[in-house]
Amino acid sequence: MSSAPTSGRVLTRLDTEILVTQGMIVLLDDAGDYGLAERGWLSVTPNCVVAISAGATDHYARVIVEVWDAAPPPAAGWESGKAARVRLDSGYLEIQPTDTHVLRIGPPGRYELRVYTAGRSRIAELTPRAGIDELRGVESFLFQFWPAVESLP
Numbered sequence: 001m002s003s004a005p006t007s008g009r010v011l012t013r014l015d016t017e018i019l020v021t022q023g024m025i026v027l028l029d030d031a032g033d034y035g036l037a038e039r040g041w042l043s044v045t046p047n048c049v050v051a052i053s054a055g056a057t058d059h060y061a062r063v064i065v066e067v068w069d070a071a072p073p074p075a076a077g078w079e080s081g082k083a084a085r086v087r088l089d090s091g092y093l094e095i096q097p098t099d100t101h102v103l104r105i106g107p108p109g110r111y112e113l114r115v116y117t118a119g120r121s122r123i124a125e126l127t128p129r130a131g132i133d134e135l136r137g138v139e140s141f142l143f144q145f146w147p148a149v150e151s152l153p
Helices: 120-126
Strands: 010-020 024-029 042-045 048-052 059-068 080-088 092-096 101-104 109-118 140-147
Touching: 010 024, 010 092, 010 101, 024 059, 042 080, 048 080, 048 109, 048 140, 059 092, 059 101
Parallel strands: 059 140
Antiparallel strands: 010 059, 024 048, 024 092, 042 048, 080 109, 092 101, 109 140
C-alpha cells in the first residue's frame, strides 16, 4: 500500500514589517557573520541569508518568516522565488536591520530555504521619488525554513 506524499506543517510564523536600510534584509544566525556570496536578490552563506531589495531608498517591507517541520507546498501569490540550503550554527536568527526580532529556527544544522518576493518591480518604479510612508508595504518577502534531509552516500 502506498500513501500520498504529504507536505510539512508550519511550526512558527513571524509576520512583521522591517525598515529596509542599505537595500537589504539580513537574517543572521547568532553564531555567524554577515556575508554576501551571490549576485542577484538572494545571497546565502553559512549563518547568513541576505535578501536584496529592489528599492532605491529606505522603505518598510513586509517580512514573513516561517519554520516548517518538512518541505512546505509552493507558496501561491508571490512573484518570484529562489531555493537554497543554509547552515545555522546556533539555530537562532536575528532579523536585521532591526534586532528586535530573533526567531528560533531549530537546533544547529542544515536547513532548506525558499525565499519569495512580491512588489519588486513596483518598488523599483516608485523609488527614489516616493516618500517612506507611500512605500510602506509595497515590497514583501517570505522566508521558509525546514530541516535539510541529508542524502545517504
